[in-house]
Amino acid sequence: MNEKKIKLATVWLDGCSGCHMSFLDMDERLLELAEKVEVVYSPLVDAKEFPEEVDVTLVEGAVSTEEDLHKIRLIRQRTKILVAFGDCAVTGNVPAMRNRFHIKEVMERVYEQNATQNHKPPVDGIPTLLPRVRPVHEVVKVDVYLPGCPPRADAIYFVLTELLEGRIPDTTAVTRFGA
Amino acid sequence: MTQRITIEPVTRIEGHAKITIQLDDDGNVADAWFHVTQLRGFEKLCEGRPFSEMPSLMARICGICPVSHLLASGKACDQLLAVRIPETAIKLRRLFNLAQFVQSHALSFFHLSAPDLLLGMDSDPKKRNIFGLAEENPQMAKDGIQLRKIGQTIIELLAGKRIHPAWVVPGGVSDPLTVEKRDKILSMLPEAKEIALRTLQWFKRSLENFRDEIRTFANFPSLFLGLVTPEGEWECYHGRVRVVDENRHIVADQLDPVEYQDYIGEATEPWTYLKFPYYKPMGYPDGVYRVGPLARLNIIDGFDTPLAKQEWVEFRELERGAILSSFYYHYARLIEILHAIEKMEELLNDPAILSKQIRAIAGLNNLEGIGVAEAPRGILIHHYKVNEDGLMEWANLIIATGHNNLAMSKGILQVAKHFVNGKQLNEGMLNRVEAVIRAFDPCLSCSTHAVGHMPIHIQLIGADGTLLDELRRD
């Protein structure tokens, strides 16, 4: 077979990595996919600068820092089909629970009340938290929604194989919020 | 007149951890920092929610080790109910944790580190991943995938779902184990054991290829801390805290984990979102300690299963005192996989595992609860306070990667001192700095994320702010 491999990227914003672990739960199907898909960028393979002209990018997690914002915009520019991968990307889910509080309160809890030494929030060489955590589609256009916390490996496999066939998958039959 | 090298493993692109290396006037490494660049705020965002939600919510801290958070959270909630949970519930939770040790250690060893170990630290970065491993050594890649799959399948059989199952509840677990499921799990264990033994043999043979790494990978005296049984053996669910020093002398023993605040302090530093726990009696930063597989194998007097016991005796012969090189975390991880498999077999062959008495039902009887368990990466502490309506008012979480924060920073400094000199940067040094972090297997999604190989961008900046050298691994 001489077909060109599909270029796949997976990225991680503010999520728990559970969606990526569910990706690995495809088990031996991973090696089968590797025949048709080239993973060009991912925390699971050796990573590069996010490449140009990626066919499909799975985005796990919500947008919660300045850096996430910057990244997701760049990724959108360079990706044909962007998949909101898991509930955090789709709705903001768990990370968005901090939206009820002011950032200052979050920092105080973690670094002042719950510390026994120094008692100061970090400030140096780290990205700033956004005041509100947002789902991916509030920031850039999303092409496919794959809900679930995490989506099951079967659902991920379904989406990838549909995309490989050139179809935009209908995920409603294979997964749901909180699945 | 100092210069700074910044390694940004993941910043602009993947970005939740980076490293800064400070040079002195002569271009020698003076200091190094490990920055964690993400904060998720679970200690605050849980506030106002019913405590019964906590296991499911806290599991979402990390998709790699959700079982650990489920257990620590479940145990904290047991205390809020003020109940002693049924024996079978304890056995089932223990089984659950052991299955996680298998899947999580398999991920760390095969999917993430084996590419370095098999293909070499200086091999083509493009190949250094599980797919490259599959081309080079299909058997090993398949073993890794299979072993992780077995661990995950056991979790699914017990709890209904591989990641974030809702099976651990305050007072026990929600569903008993059926005979069919028990038999199915038992039937998978022989293959798992074969893989574990095969990999251990391979790893021990290849140790001599890594002399330099063994010598420099966070190889320094420190304390080691973890849970042991009353007999001083390996423990992952209950147990009490033991601390040993670099000579393997016991500094403290059988400490009550619930009293953790008496002996563990937490410091903050301006350059990272991850706090620095330390052993209080020795102060900060002298009270640096390590947790996780290497620490557990250093603190225990032995295992209570035959194969792991034998491997541990051999492991112990590496050094007289404690095993100090963090490179041996990999070795320790493999021995723990073997033990977990043996132990699961033992638990499943105990008829009590099938009992339907798996949950203590009670209302809120305590306003404060502390749950402690060993996660694959080390001891994990959940501490909750609730109001009279059972709504969360306060939480403190100390995660395994946090405990190792000081040691990781020191380890990076050591590797940098050995492999960085002058104003030139090179790829071998980059990869080793990464690899030392990987040896600790930081579950950075518990605090940040850095699974696998990170894109690296190092800048060497002179005292006047000009760029002296730059290296990017694309």
Ligand code: SF4
């Ligand atoms: S959707 Fe669920 S599994 Fe995925 S990153 Fe978010 S919390 Fe984790």
